[in-house]
Amino acid sequence: MILKSLKSPRTATIVQFLTNDTPVALADFEGKTDEVTIRYENAQTLIFCGIGTSSACTTAILRCATAKGIQTIQKLKRKSASFLIPALPLDQNEIEKAVIDGIILGAYKFNKYKTEKSTPLATIELINCAMSRSNIRKQQYINDAVNYTRDLINENASVITPPRLASEACSFKKNTGISVTVLDALTLAKNKLNLITAVGAGSTTPPVLIILEYYGSKRSKKTTAIVGKGVTFDSGGQNLKPTGNIETMRHDMAGASAVLGVFSAIAKIRPDINLIGIIPAVHNAIGSKSYFPGDVYTSYAGKTVEIWSTDAEGRLILADAIAYGIEKYHPDCIIDIATLTGGILSALGEYVAGLFSNNDELAGLLFNAGEKTGERLWQLPIYKEYCDSLKGDIGDLRNISKFKKGYAGSIVGAAFIKEFVRDIPWAHIDIAGTAFNESGTQGIIPQFGTGFGVRLLLSFLGI
Ligand code: BES
Ligand code: ZN
Ligand code: ZN
Numbered sequence: 466m467i468l469k470s471l472k473s474p475r476t477a478t479i480v481q482f483l484t485n486d487t488p489v490a491l492a493d494f495e496g497k498t499d500e501v502t503i504r505y506e507n508a509q510t511l512i513f514c515g516i517g518t519s520s521a522c523t524t525a526i527l528r529c530a531t532a533k534g535i536q537t538i539q540k541l542k543r544k545s546a547s548f549l550i551p552a553l554p555l556d557q558n559e560i561e562k563a564v565i566d567g568i569i570l571g572a573y574k575f576n577k578y579k580t581e582k583s584t585p586l587a588t589i590e591l592i593n594c595a596m597s598r599s600n601i602r603k604q605q606y607i608n609d610a611v612n613y614t615r616d617l618i619n620e621n622a623s624v625i626t627p628p629r630l631a632s633e634a635c636s637f638k639k640n641t642g643i644s645v646t647v648l649d650a651l652t653l654a655k656n657k658l659n660l661i662t663a664v665g666a667g668s669t670t671p672p673v674l675i676i677l678e679y680y681g682s683k684r685s686k687k688t689t690a691i692v693g694k695g696v697t698f699d700s701g702g703q704n705l706k707p708t709g710n711i712e713t714m715r716h717d718m719a720g721a722s723a724v725l726g727v728f729s730a731i732a733k734i735r736p737d738i739n740l741i742g743i744i745p746a747v748h749n750a751i752g753s754k755s756y757f758p759g760d761v762y763t764s765y766a767g768k769t770v771e772i773w774s775t776d777a778e779g780r781l782i783l784a785d786a787i788a789y790g791i792e793k794y795h796p797d798c799i800i801d802i803a804t805l806t807g808g809i810l811s812a813l814g815e816y817v818a819g820l821f822s823n824n825d826e827l828a829g830l831l832f833n834a835g836e837k838t839g840e841r842l843w844q845l846p847i848y849k850e851y852c853d854s855l856k857g858d859i860g861d862l863r864n865i866s867k868f869k870k871g872y873a874g875s876i877v878g879a880a881f882i883k884e885f886v887r888d889i890p891w892a893h894i895d896i897a898g899t900a901f902n903e904s905g906t907q908g909i910i911p912q913f914g915t916g917f918g919v920r921l922l923l924s925f926l927g928i
Contacts, residue, residue, distance in 0.1 A: 531567020618914025667755030695721030702775030
C-alpha cells in the first residue's frame with residue numbers, strides 16, 4: 466500500500482471524520498464513536514466515520530475510527546481511497562500520525578492460509594496532511610513493523626522455530642548498523658545457560674539465544690536492552706497444558722516478535738539511540754528428553770532453581786537471558802516483554818498489559834508511552850512477601866510460589882525475574898492478555914496476533 470499526501474482527493478472513495486457536534490446534517494448518522502455510514506453521491510462513495518464530541522476526541526478514538534474506515538474500504542473491495550485529515554482540538558501532528566496508524570494497522574490481514582485473498586489496497590491518499598514525506602515514511606515503517614510482528618505470531622509454530630527467529634534477526638544485518646549474535650544449543654550449554662538449555666531440551670528444534678546490537682548514537686553511550694520471551698510453542702512440557710489452553714500457544718513468542726518488530730523499524734529508521742535486543746528462543750515440548758518437575762538447575766547467574774512446574778518456563782529462559790545480557794553488554798536499563806502468565810488476563814483482561822518494575826522513573830516513562838500509543842500498561846507491586854514465596858527447599862529459588870494455585874501468579878512471575886536483574890533499572894511487561902486477541906477485530910486490533918509492544922517500545926525509545 467502506498468500513502469500519498471495530496472491537497473485534494475483524486476480517488477472516488479472518500480473517508481471523512483465527523484464529530485457529533487459538526488453542523489453537517491447527515492440523515493440517520495449522529496457522528497458517535499464506532500459509527501460508520503456509506504453514502505453514494507454522483508460518482509463518489511462517501512464514507513463517514515464518527516468520532517464523538519470534538520472536545521472529547523482522542524488519538525485512540527481517531528485511530529479506531531480510521532481503522533473502521535479502511536476496513537469499510539476493504540469490504541467494498543476498493544483499491545484506492547482518500548482520507549480527509551480532520552481538524553480537532555488536538556496536536557495536528559498527533560492527529561496525522563493517528564490516521565496513518567489507523568490505516569496501516571486497521572488494514573492488516575493474515576491472508577496466507579486463505580485460498581481466496583482479499584483485494585489488496587494500492588494507494589491511500591491523505592488529504593490536508595502537513596507531515597513531511599520522510600515523517601510519513603517513518604510512520605509507515607513503525608506500523609509495518611507492527612504488522613511484521615503480527616505475521617510472526619500468526620504463523621505456524623512448526624514454521625517459526627527458534628532457529629527461524631534467529632534467521633529473522635539476521636535479516637536486519639544488511640547495511641543497517643545492526644549486528645546479530647546467535648548462541649546455538651552447544652554454546653548455550655558450554656556457557657552454562659542451563660535454564661534455557663533445560664527448557665529447550667524436549668524439542669528436536671534446538672534452543673538459541675539471539676542478541677541484536679545497535680549503536681546509533683554518537684552523542685550518548687546510554688544503552689537500553691529489551692528482552693523478549695521467545696517460546697515458539699508452549700505445550701507446558703511435562704506439566705502439559707490441557708485442551709482449551711494449548712491451542713493458541715504458538716503466540717508464546719509474542720515478546721520476541723515485538724523485539725524483532727522494534728529492530729525491523731530501527732533497521733529502516735536508524736535512530737540516534739543505542740539498543741540491545743535479547744531473545745531466548747525455545748520450544749517448550751513434551752517428550753522423553755524434556756526437563757522434569759522436581760529437577761534443580763544452576764542458572765547462568767549462579768542461583769539454583771527448583772522446577773515445580775515445567776509450564777512456568779518463560780521466567781526460566783528470561784532469567785538466564787537477562788543475567789547474560791547484563792553481564793556481557795552492561796545496559797543502563799533493561800525491559801523484558803513476555804507472555805508470562807495467564808493470571809494477567811484475570812487481572813487486566815485483553816486491553817491492558819501488566820507492568821512491574823524496580824524503578825519508578827522507568828515505570829513512569831513506560832506508562833506514559835503506553836498512554837500515548839494506546840498500548841496501555843498498569844503497574845502491580847512486587848512486595849517482599851511475593852519474593853519470599855519463591856524461597857526453595859533444596860535449591861535457592863522455586864520457579865512457582867508456595868501460594869495457593871492462582872494466587873498473585875503474575876506478580877510471582879515478575880518477582881522471580883527480579884532475582885536476576887541485580888540493581889539496574891528494570892521493567893517487566895506481561896503481555897499474556899494483550900498479545901493475542903481471541904475476540905475478533907476491534908478497530909486497529911486484529912483477531913489473533915496484535916503486535917502489542919512494538920509501538921510502545923519505539924515510543925519509549927523516542928522514535
Ligand atoms: N505461556 C504461558 C502464559 C500464558 C497464558 C500466555 C495464557 C498466554 C495466554 C506461561 O508459560 C504459563 O504457562 N504460565 C503459567 C504459570 C503457572 C504454571 C505458574 C500460568 O500462567 O498459568
Ligand atoms: Zn508455560
Ligand atoms: Zn509460556
